[in-house]
Amino acid sequence: MRAGHTYSLQPYEGPGSRFTCPACGGKRCFTRYVDENGDCLDEAVGRCNHESRCGYHYTPRQFFEDHPSARPDWKENFFRIPQQTIKKTVKKQLWTIGADIVKSTVNPAIDSDFTAFLTGLIGRKDTAKIVKEYHIGVTKNRDVIFYQLDTEGRCRTGKIMKYDRQTGHRIKDEKVGGKITWVHAILKQSRDPGLRLPPSWELTQCLFGEHLLKQYPFKPVSLVESEKTAVICSAFWPEYIWLATGGKSQLNDRLQVLRGRKVVAFPDVDGFSEWKEKLSQVRGLDIVVSDVLEKEATFEDRASHVDIADLLIRQQQEERVAAGEAGGRGGFEGFGEPGKCGCFGESGSFGESGTPLLHPTFLKLKEMVGGCDMELLAGVDNIKELADVGYWKELALLVNELDLEVEGVKEF
Structure with a gap:
């Protein structure tokens, strides 16, 4: 920051001078940094x-370190010859939570209210798999803990929330324990x-x-706001890595781990414009921001912030009622596969005229191996037939990575 241009925490001037915390989601508990004119530096600072x-x-210092081009005088300083020896940057210590804490609370055999709802939606087997993977x-109160593990598998924290096991909606009433809490905050006390x-x-x-990026290096990525959304979508579209920012405003330096990956962002119905603007910067x-929810949502959907x-x-519940079934995994009319919006290139051609309907594995194979004959692959049912066209090695690697069940693949 240039001389004479300072930032300080905004003095209290009533409820309007306190905002929602971008980390814990608490309302009117966040104080922003402002300059001498009272202008806010950034909503997250x-x-x-x-x-x-x-x-x-x-802090403002951390913000400018993360966004050097945001400095008022960055163009001047870019070409200025330094007059003093540049101080060596001291790397900030990364604090984490022990793996034993995570391990002691992750047990597929014990349901939180959220995983109980998830079991009713997708079945016990798939729920147990997702619990292990994510x-x-x-908690002892049956609240769910969404742990944040980085690409190295280190636990940064855990977000604790209460859900209704019947509806799957988050309980926000603080009188019954609906306030969001954090594992690190509990451990501090x-x-x-x-x-x-x-x-x-x-x-x-x-x-x-985030830890799944290293586990599945070839999967495309889908980015959503809430942890609940990421988990549920991963059950229906496992061929993608589903990540969550944790909130509408969390589009910051955390996204840098996505360099080199093909990403489609699915904001909530009221967040399309904000995400499109922020991600464009x-x-x-x-990263492509999908407008599929923007187009499909009704007036009631927007009022409910779906x-x-x-x-x-x-749709899953409506299909069950119509079919008189108690379970089973259905499609998503209007959405199909996440790639249907065209964001994943040719893998978005499900059901289009003249294009074979293929298992997602084969569509991914097309991206990995140049020159795949899609008409030929459309009739392939197992790996032995793939051996005849020269693709079986690549498919075996891919199927094992995605942990999918394709006849014959596990034999190799």
Whole structure:
């Protein structure tokens, strides 16, 4: 920041001067940094008043380190010859939560209210698989814990929320424990010295599901707002990695882990314009903002602030009632596969005139192996037939990566 241009925490001037915390979601508990004219630097730059429960504090200095081009005088300084020796940057310590904490709360055999709802939607087997893959935990009160694990498998924190096991809706009434809490905040206050985090412990969040990027290096990525949406969509479209930002405003440096990946973002129905604007400013990333929800949502959907998972759940339930069934996985009319919007190139050609209907595995194979004859692949049912056309090795690797059941593949 240039001389004479300083930022400080905004003085309290009534409820209108306090905002929703971008980390914990608490209302009117977030104080922003403003300059001498009272102008806000950025909506995410500030401090949460809940220091023990949340601890979020993003300073102007950290903001300018993350966004050097945002400095008022960045063009001048870009070509200026430094007169002093540049100080060596000290890498900020990354604080994490022990793997034993995560392991002790992740148990597919014990349902949270959220996973109980999920079981009713997709079945026990698929729910258990998702719990293991996303490391979804459960508290003694049956609240769900959405752990944030980075690409190295380190736990940054865990987001604790209460859900209605019948409807799958989040319970927000604080009188019945509906307030969002965090694993790191609880550990900071623990009476057990072996569990208690040090006072200097600072939160650094990552994307929910981020650890899956390393586990599945060839999968395309779908980005949504809520953890619940990512989990539910992963059950219906496992050929994609479903990640969650944790909120509408969390489109920041966390997205840098997506460099080199093909990404489609699915904002909630009321977040399309904001996401499209913010993501257009992110450089170096291949992200397309889908407008499929923007086009499909009704007036009632907008009033209810639905997301793609809400519509998916609704259609699934309607199909069950119409068919008189108690279970089974249906499609999603109007949405089909995430790639149907054309965001994933040729893999979005499901059901189009003249294009063979293929298992998603074969469509992914087309992206990996140049020159695939799609008409020929359309009639292939197992890996032995693929051996005749020269693609079986690539398919075997892909199927094992996606952990899909394709006849004959597991034999190789």
